[in-house]
Amino acid sequence: METQLNYVSLVRDRHSTRSYELHPLTDADRKDIAQAIASAVPLTATSLLDWRLADKSIMGCSAVLYAECGSSADELIDYGYQGQQIVLALLAREWGTCWYYQVRLPGSPCSITVGRPATPGLRSAVVGALSRGHTRKTIEQVVPEGMLQDSAALVRTVLESARLAPSAMNRQPWTFKVISPNQIVVQGNTGRFPDLGICLANAMVTARQLAGAATVTRLDTGEYSVSWQDTRLRKD
Numbered sequence: 653m654e655t656q657l658n659y660v661s662l663v664r665d666r667h668s669t670r671s672y673e674l675h676p677l678t679d680a681d682r683k684d685i686a687q688a689i690a691s692a693v694p695l696t697a698t699s700l701l702d703w704r705l706a707d708k709s710i711m712g713c714s715a716v717l718y719a720e721c722g723s724s725a726d727e728l729i730d731y732g733y734q735g736q737q738i739v740l741a742l743l744a745r746e747w748g749t750c751w752y753y754q755v756r757l758p759g760s761p762c763s764i765t766v767g768r769p770a771t772p773g774l775r776s777a778v779v780g781a782l783s784r785g786h787t788r789k790t791i792e793q794v795v796p797e798g799m800l801q802d803s804a805a806l807v808r809t810v811l812e813s814a815r816l817a818p819s820a821m822n823r824q825p826w827t828f829k830v831i832s833p834n835q836i837v838v839q840g841n842t843g844r845f846p847d848l849g850i851c852l853a854n855a856m857v858t859a860r861q862l863a864g865a866a867t868v869t870r871l872d873t874g875e876y877s878v879s880w881q882d883t884r885l886r887k888d
């Protein structure tokens with residue numbers, strides 16, 4: 653059901669929400685959020701992490717989403733991969749979110765604030781400006797080896813979604829290689845942050861939406877392949 657969401661638009665529209673309406677969660681809200689959580693697919697873990705909602709109000713949010721997770725690079729990447737799919741599914745349900753490393757609930761590397769977005773206040777505007785959250789590296793910077801001459805529109809769209817991924821302090825610690833019209837490689841060293849998984853999630857949901865299916869494979873530490881078969885395009 654979730655694969656029918658317009659992930660390409662969601663990825664482009666998403667930005668961190670740092671101002672929220674005063675909105676205590678109802679049982680219906682909790683069910684809605686649980687559905688967004690259930691829509692995520694894991695990367696390397698065999699099952700979805702045990703995502704929980706803590707009743708905390710950071711920046712005025714309604715709750716904070718987190719899961720217990722180990723601290724190895726692979727575990728952090730899976731945390732980001734699952735968390736970002738949930739963030740996008742929540743946005744489709746009109747929830748605002750912000751990845752937040754300043755609050756680490758027991759056993760979690762960072763958390764995700766969740767709430768109904770409000771008009772940004774001064775604090776939100778200042779933090780947003782300081783993090784330069786609306787800026788991103790150029791496509792030339794993140795694809796240093798350049799495009800293949802015959803790079804299809806689909807590759808470019810997947811790269812664009814990966815480029816727009818949020819990262820801690822907006823460092824964007826990744827580069828991309830175009831391997832073929834059906835495959836890119838994402839490389840990065842994200843240290844103690846789940847950033848690389850977030851980037852992979854953006855690429856995967858975009859390829860899955862446009863091509864019908866996508867596969868993410870670990871090649872090496874900090875190196876992942878995202879590939880797809882563009883069966884839908886060939887039929888058109």
Ligand SMILES: Cc1cc2nc3c(=O)[nH]c(=O)nc-3n(C[C@H](O)[C@H](O)[C@H](O)COP(=O)(O)O)c2cc1C
Nearest residue numbers: 667668751752753754783785818819820821822845
């Ligand atoms: C893992 C991670 C941790 C983050 N931690 C914080 C944080 O502690 N405080 C904060 O205000 N923003 C935090 N952010 C939000 C980033 O600053 C933001 O995603 C980035 O600047 C890009 O802006 P955008 O999300 O509005 O596109 C975090 C983002 C990520 C991915």
